[in-house]
Amino acid sequence: NGITGQIIIDDVQRDEDNKIVASGGAIDPSTKKIAITTSWDTPIPTSISSTLYLTRYLDNATYIQTTEADFNAGTLTDVIVTSTADGEVTLGSGGNGDWCDPGTSIVASLDLPGNGVAETVSAVEGKVFIGTGENASGESFINIGISNDDPPQLSIAGTIDGYKTNDVFVSGTHAFIATDDKQKDVVIIDLVTNSEVGYYNGSNGFGFSRAEGVYVVNSVGYVVIGTTLQTFDLSSFSGSRPSLDSLFLWGIGQDIFVVDHYAYVALEYLIAELRLVDVFNPSNISLGARADVNGERGLEVFVNETGTRAYLATDESPSKDELFIIKTDYSLASKSDANFNLQVISSYNANGMDPRGITVVPGNKAIIVGVNGEEYQVIDISVETSPTYCGGLEIGTGLYGVASILESDGDAYSYVVSKENNNEFKVIKGGPGGTYSASGQYESATFDVGYSTAFNRIIPTYITPANTSIQFQIAVADPVAGSCSGVSYEFVGPDGTPGSYYADEDVIAFQNDGSNYENPARCFRYRVYLSSADSSATPIFEEISINYSP
Known part of the structure; x- marks a missing residue:
């Protein structure tokens, strides 16, 4: 019709x-x-x-949980409740301090031997290693023992002298220091005997011979010398170590970080301040993708353990930002393409501080240290498109390096070195607490409506930084002997079965077969499953809203 x-x-x-x-x-x-x-x-x-x-007009209601008190009433398994924004649930991130309140979290300090200025710091559990690079008046290498007490006790375990040290890297029982010595660009130190055992004499970096950064993976060493990245053999640690390859970087290398098959090099270069180098074959390395961020010198770089994000610090600028979060989770073909431009996700202004060090710590926090301004700044990177300042510390003499550690017993610390005459080395306790876990579960307390009702919709609010995930399930049940106490709950997802999970806002399934999961019913709970593939990142559960009606 x-x-x-x-x-x-x-x-x-x-x-x-x-x-x-x-x-x-x-x-x-x-x-x-x-x-x-x-x-x-x-x-x-x-x-x-x-x-x-x-x-719906008759008894249309909403059950909301969003505060610290709400979440503390539930059951926590490898998760913690924090109060950054009046209540949220995250994975346990280690430490009993507060990353965002470093002024009250300095738990130990130590006066370093000599009068040199410590320039770099590296750490493993129970040990911190410091290099003096700004002048030659101090020890080249300082091995500091750190006890597992609270607060930790500090002691000098050994020193090495004779070089100006620009970078320190530790792998197993050996330390590797990048120096100003033209004949020994990298010096190898046996940490058991506290003695020099080997070295690498690199090629001159096109007129720039200062070794700025060193890194070691398995039996290969990596060092940036002037305008080159050089690889060398570490199948043995003694004597002169042979070169494997050398690559022109089109810029002066300032720092290096190696993850998987790529080296990430911070460059003093006007076109690209970060350059990736494909090191899959250490004897035949090649230029990879690049990031052009602000036209200033790239100074320090940190890469997360999955190789999906790089954090780059550059020279202070009165009109530009100094910290950049860079996307690096691309295909191997893109990462190995010298003409591929990496995406800058966001940036942060250090407000007058000239960065000298960067690290990323558990709990979605980045720490940058430097000279001028506020020298220790903590940045919340939970929402990586909008990094925000959450706390800081002003020393007055500048900070020249930072390292962080998450101990096996759950304690978290950052270590910094300053230009003070005394107590140049400082230990700062981190947080937000709880033993670190890669996965965890939150189960709410029971919500007893008081009568049978239909639960209609779940609306969760959460943040999932890169390499993290979060899922939800709900349970609805009839009372037992008129009470929600003693009820057995079956947790289900959107299809009403235990094998499914809510990933976002969705309809709650109806089922009324008289057993296990029931909806409509009277007694309600929910679960949140949190996981992370990156020890520095955690998902954040902020709020849940449940609509119900007759």
Whole structure:
């Protein structure tokens, strides 16, 4: 008969005054917009439309959990409740301090031998290694023992002299220091005997002979000398170590970090401040992708353990940012392409501080240290598109290096070195606490409605930084002997089975077969499953809203 009909059902949004708006509001789970259109072609094409709204009006209610007190009532398994924004659940991140309050978390300090200026610091559990590079008045290499006490006790375990040290890297029982010595660019130190046992004499970096950064993976050493990245053999640690390859970087190398098959090099270069180098074959290395961030010198680089994010610090600028979060989770072909430009996800302004060191610590925090301004700054990178300052510390004499450690017993610390005359080395306790875990579970306390009702919709709010994930399940059950106490709960996802999980806002499944999961019912709980593939990152569960009605 030439007549057609169409019915479109849409969500409805409401503003903070509960008024219906076309966009920019929150979805009302209890209201739907119904648009009905009827059209015909003869005698002339015509259509008529009508819009109506259907709303639950009888006992339409919402159960919300969002505060610290709400979450503390639940059961925590390898997760913790924090109060950064008045209540959230995260994976345990280690430490009993507070990364965002370093001024009250300095737990130990030590006066270093000599009068040199410590320039670099590296750490493993129970040990910290410091190099003096700004002048030659101090020890080249200082081995500091750190006890597992609270607060930790510090002691000098050994020293090496004779060089100006620009970088320190530790692997197993050996330390590797990058020096100003043109005949010994990298010096190898046996940490058991506290003695020099070997060295690498690299090629001159096109007129720039200062070795700035050193890194070791398995039996290969990596060093940036002037405008070159050089690899050398470490199948043995004694004597002169042979070269494997050398690559021109088109810039002066300042720092190096190696993850998987790529070296990440911070460059003093106007076109690219970060350059990747494909080191899959250490005897045949090649230029990879690059990041052009601000035209200043790239100074320090840190890469997360999965190789998906790089954190680059550059020279201070009165008009530009100094910390950059760079996306590096690309295909191998893209990462190995010298013409491929890496995406800068976001940046942070250090407000007058000239960076000298960077690290990323558990709990979605980055720490940068430097000279001028506030020399120790902690940045919350939970939302990596918008890094925000969360705390800091002003020393007055500058900080020249930072390292962090998560101990096996769950303690978390950062270590810094300053230019002070005394107590140049400082230990700062981190947080937010809880034994570190790569996965954990939060189960809510029971919500007893008091009568049988239909649970309609789940609306969670959360943050998932790179390499983290979060999932949800809910449980609804009938009371036992008139009470929710003693009820056995079956947790399910959107299809009503234990094998499914909610990933976002969704409809809650109905089921009324008289056993296990029931909806409508009276007793309600939810679970949150958190996981991370990166020890420095954790998902953040912030709020859950459950709509229910008769």
